[in-house]
Amino acid sequence: MRKLLLSITLSLAGWAFAGTQQCDDAFAKPDYVTAYKECLPLARQGDGIAQAIIGYLYDFGQGGVPQDYTQAATWYQLAVQQNVPLALNNMGELYQYGLGVAQSDQKAFELYLKSSAQGNRKGQYLAGYFYEQGRATPQNYTRALELYRKSADQGYAQAQNAMGYMYEFGYGVKSDYTQALSWYRKAADQEYEVGQYNVGYVYRYLMDPPNDQEAFKWFQKSALLGHADAQNELAYMYQYGYGTRQDFQQAIRWYGLAIEQENSAAYNNLGIMYRDGQGVKQDYQEAMRLFQKSADLNSSYGAYNLAYLYYNGLGVKQDYQKALQFFTQSANRNYADAQNYLGIMYQYGYGVKQDPQQALNWYQKAAEQNNKYALYNLAYMYSAGLGTRQDQSKAAQLYERASAAGYPDADAELGYLYLNGQGVTKDEKKAAQLFQKAADAGVVIGQNNLGYMYELGLGGLPRDYAKAVFWYQKAADQNYTLGLSNLGLMYENGSGVPEDPKKAFELYMKAAQQDDSWAQNRVGIMYYKGKGVAKDAKKAEEWLRKAIAQGNTDAQSTLDLLLGDLNAPTPSNTNTNNTSNSTTTVTTNTPVNTNQIKIDILDPKPGATVSENWIFLKVRTSKPMGNMQFRILVNGKEIGTASRAIGIAASSEYELPIPVDTTSSNLNIEVSAYDGQTLMGQSKLSLTNSKGNKNQFTPQGNLYILAVGIDEYKYVSKDRFLKYSVKDATDIVAEMKKQQGIVYNNVYDFSLHNNQATWENIQAAMIRVQKLAKPEDTVIAFFSGHGEQMDGRYYVITYDTDPQYLRRTGLMQDELTEFYAGLQSNTIVILDTCRAGGINGVRAISNPKVDGLVRALETTSNAVPTPPNVKKVIFAATGGESYAYEDPAWGNGAFTKAFLEALRGEKSVQNNAGLISILRLGAYLGDRVQELTGGKQVPNIQLSSSDWVIANPQ
Structure with missing residues (x-):
């Protein structure tokens, strides 16, 4: 963002007009009212520096004049002709941001180069920034470093900070935290708050070991100058006592200041204090409010913590649907803990249909970030064959990784695999070591299994009933069913403890009440024999039947032996036919359908x-x-x-x-x-x-079409150019324009094709459409071209996107979801893109992953309030593992081809009034695209639950 400069020093060399000293002095004070009065006559006489100053005053709305970028550009342009550095730099910024002039990176860059050539330090910095980013010029870190250094050597703080950034990340130079710190320090010493924050960051997070005292000092300096991230970091250090004494009140104070600047991390961290009662009275409602604010600002942590409250019912009624929504929001921003929780919810069907493959997918995403919980859960999926083929070797590898990441539960599971030789070479000694490690960490399965090893004398351990009882007791104390059952057996048999049938029965009963069939069988036997409890045949039968219902064959044998064959029907009324020797038995307890429902x-x-x-x-x-x-x-x-x-x-x-x-x-x-x-x-x-007659429809609101079609790209090789994306966009717009005066009052076209479809132009169009569209209107956002995915986020490849620097130059999923959420009108998003490529009619090289964006759009739509009766739908050309295709035979992409067929009169998408229904359209697109591509392309269609009319075929 452009900022108002606090002071500017101008050289008077070459001034030929009277009154220049008064103009210069007033501007330098700064006394902008006097500056305007003194400089305006000089500017009108052609004085370049005075012209630059007048341009500046209009640029920032100073000196009693209104902010007017057009006037600013007019005066700057006059000064540019005289190569005044102030005008060169500021005119360049107007072009860069499209203020008062048509946006043009190329013109901005040319002006920065002219300023730089005069040795102007700001011009050098700005030109260096364009080289670093690859804007209007090929990316060139070497040239960027050269210009940054020239500017930094003249003491320009932003350039010194940029030098630190280049050394920190190793751009154009070997990564060197010491050099980065040195340059950040130069900027910090000039009271540049960003530099001060970066100095603190290096000391806190990049030094080994960290220097929290120094980090605290620099975060404090930056925070005092109003840097929100520094205020958050300072609060965090007060909260946990890093580099200073722990002081909750100071933490709350600084979090509050950062929150005033809408800092998402501060909202989240203060929410944690309220959730846990740190320095404040525990207040789940306030925690929820703060987490919600953080989530609204796209914080993955805030969304995760909000989901956690809903998942566990902390301060709010347990709500798995809400938990799913916010875990998804966090997971889509690649937060591993949230991805792991989504895996749990899909695995067990909490708030969503049980889906082992989705569970596997989310566990995999988190495991790729070495999340120990996800590694453990993913291992279980492979061990049990859930969502994938059973693979004990793969499970063992994942348990190994989870163990190395510090999760002791994995040691217990890995020990079991070694004990039984599943996926690994059988090794009872290794198993015993792993069980011991898990048991010492308090893992209940490890405690039970270690007791088992001592009971049988396995894995090089001596047979030791006393130690077996010790570890079984540890497991039983945690109410673990196997621990209870095993300990009960030790008491029943008097192994390692005095024989005590009553104690054994109590332990068996605790396990039986947890539906352990072995314990249920033992309870049944003890009731029948009167061992450890009063003899009771009825209760014996009850518990034996419970065990039998779970498939316990021992219980069935016991029941047959002790109580007789219970499968034979019991006659309650017998009628003898007097005319025959045969006997007919009539049972009065005829089975009734007890599952009948209303x-x-x-x-x-x-x-x-x-x-x-x-x-x-x-x-x-x-x-x-x-x-x-x-x-x-x-x-x-x-x-x-x-x-x-x-x-x-x-x-x-x-x-x-x-x-x-x-x-x-x-x-x-x-x-x-x-x-x-x-x-x-x-x-x-x-x-x-009471549906009306065919083809009677009153136009409803306006239609705004943002149609982006890109065949050719600045940084994508020509062999991956597309053929029909621009045609896709133009064809859709042409068909929808026919609806003006029929379904819509007016149709407004915001098309961007090829080199028009830059990141900034698309952003500007999205903002404009957001502002124009009213609740009674409809918006169609159509994107045809290449897409890509990185780190769990989907990107539209704009004309000026460099795939090597996707995070910086691509149109992010987050930006699309922000646009989608901000629309207050009926909305149709059409994504005829997938991952980068385009060879042989395939709009992807590797498998497309559009589903992440679809989920993000759908989640955002559900999370952001919209006016009543406003509906939003998402049509993605591909989903899951399918590709997007185009073909000369269609003259379009497959998805757009099907969409155009619908608009041009396909009967199956029309309702009884002959109008195109959105629900029918969705059904048609899903089937027709697969038909066109022979099943190779499978769309992802997300519809609202209400039907509505979008077109009247002509």
Whole structure:
């Protein structure tokens, strides 16, 4: 960002006009009102420096004149003709940021070079920055360093700081933290707050060992000058006593100052203090508010901590849906702990449909960052064969990594693999060592297994019942079922302890109540024999049946032996046929379908009138069913539909989308629920259908189209140029413009093609569309071209994106989600992109990963409030592991080809009024793209739950 300079010293050499001293003195004080009065006459007479000063006053709105970039540019341009450095630099910045003039990096760079050639230190710094970034010129770290050094040697603090940055990251020079610190220090000594912060950062995070005392000193200097990140770091050091005495009140004070500048990390860290009651009374509600603010500012930590509160029900009702939303937001910013939690939620179906493959995917992302919990969980997935083929060797490798990362639970699991020779060479001694390590760390499985090794004398350990009892007791103290059962057996047999059947029974019962079938069998036997408890055949049968229900064959044998064959039917009433010697047994306890359920239709109400193309039927079942399937009849015709569980209890309330494909005025709906082939319940509903006549539609609001199509790229090799992306964009716009005066009042085109589609131009267009679109309007954001993914984030490759420096030059997923969330209108996002490439009609080299962006857009849409009745949908050309294709036979990308077919009259996307329905369109695109590509391209379609009209085919 451009900042108002505090003081400027100008050379008077060459001034030929009277009054120049007064003009110069007033500007240097600074007394901008007097400067304007004294300099304006000189500027009108052609004095270059006076012209630059007047331009400056208009540029920053000083001296009693309004901020006016156009006026500033006019005066700067006059001074530029006389090569005045102040004008060269500031005019360059106007071009760089597109203020008062058309944005042009090239013109900005040329002006910075002219200033630099005159030895102006700011011009040298700015030209160096363009070389470093590769803006308007090929990236050249050597040239950037040369210019930065020239500027830094003249004492320009920002250039000195830039030199430190180059040495810290090794850009154009070998990375050298000592040199980086030296340059940062030069900038810091000039009271440059960014330099001071960087000095503190080096001492705190880059020095080995850290020097917290020095870090504290420099963070404090920077913080006092108002640097928000430094204020946050200073607060953190007070909070934990790094480099200073621990002082919670000072921590709260500095976090508060950083929060005034909307610092996301400070919101999060202060939230932790309230969550944990550090220096303040524990207050989950305040913690939640602060975490929410941090998450709103795109902090992965804030989103994670907010999700954690919802996941565990801390200060709020447990809500897995909310937890999923914020864990996803954090995970999409590549935070490993959040990715691990998403894996847990998908593995066990917390707030989402159980999906082992999704769980595996998220664990893998976190494991790539060496997250010890994710490594452990991923190992379990391979060991159990969940979401992937079973691979004990892979599991062992992952447990090894988790152990090396400091997770002792992995030692217990790895010990088990060594004990049994699964995925590794069997080694009982190694197993015993690992169990000991885990047990010493308090891991319950390690304690139990070490007891087992002592009980049997395995792994080079002596058979020692006393030590076995010691470790079984440790495990039992943590209520571990195997520990309870094993300890119970020691007491029952008198191994290592005096024989005590009563104690054994108590331990077995604790394990049995946790559904351990072995313990349930022992409880049943002891009840029958009256061992350690009063004899009770009824309770014996009860516990033996519980064990049998879990497949315990020993319990079945015991029950058969002790109580007789219980599978034979028990006659309650016998009738003898007098005309025959045969006997017919009639049993009065005939089995009843105890799973019968009641279905209540909550919405719409009976007799209601509907006019939409879809009805969203909400039903409630009287009790949860795990494999619920619905069959729907409308006027006797079966309708294929997919149910969606809603509400906190995904077990009892469902939403059933039903297409209304009939012109009949009466709708008789019958809902039947099945568990497999078994009918569980039915309900009926009659409605009135009042849909209007075909093709009658009143225009609704305006349509704004941001259509980006890029075939040719500045930094992508020509063999990877595309052929039809620009055509995709122009064809879509042309079709939608036909809707002006029909579906929309006006259609506004914000197209950007090839070299127009720079990062800054796309950003500017997104901001403008955001500001223009009202709730009654519609926005179509269409992107056709190359995409890429790095570190879990999706990027659109703009015309000026350099794939080697994707983070700096690509249009980030975060920027797209910010645009999407900020739209207050009906929105359709169309992504006909995937990863960089374009050879042989494939818009990708490696597997596309558009799903991360789709998830981010969907999560952001759910997290940011929008006006009532505003709907948003996402159409991604690819999803999962498929590619995006283009072909001369289509003259477009496959996805755009299908979209155009819909707009040009494809009947299946039209409702009964002949209008294009968004839900029908989504269904058509999903099928048609796969048909065009022979199943090779699979779109990712994210629809709202409401239908709406987007076009009337002409």
